Amino acid sequence: MATRIxxxxxQAANSMQAMRQAISANxxxxxxxxxxxxxxxxxxxxxx
Numbered sequence: 001m002a003t004r005i006x007x008x009x010x011q012a013a014n015s016m017q018a019m020r021q022a023i024s025a026n027x028x029x030x031x032x033x034x035x036x037x038x039x040x041x042x043x044x045x046x047x048x
Contacts, residue, residue, distance in 0.1 A: 033039060
C-alpha cells in the first residue's frame with residue numbers, strides 16, 4: 001500500500017501573497033494614523 005501526498009503550491013503562494021498584502025495594508029494604515037497630530041499624545045501616554 002502506498003500513500004501519495006501532494007501540495008498545492010499555487011494555493012500556498014496565493015495565501016502567502018494575500019498575507020503579505022494584508023500586513024502591508026495594516027502597516028500603511030498604522031503609519032497614516034501615526035502621522036495624525038493627536039497621535040503624539042496617545043503614543044506618549046502608552047510609552048511608545
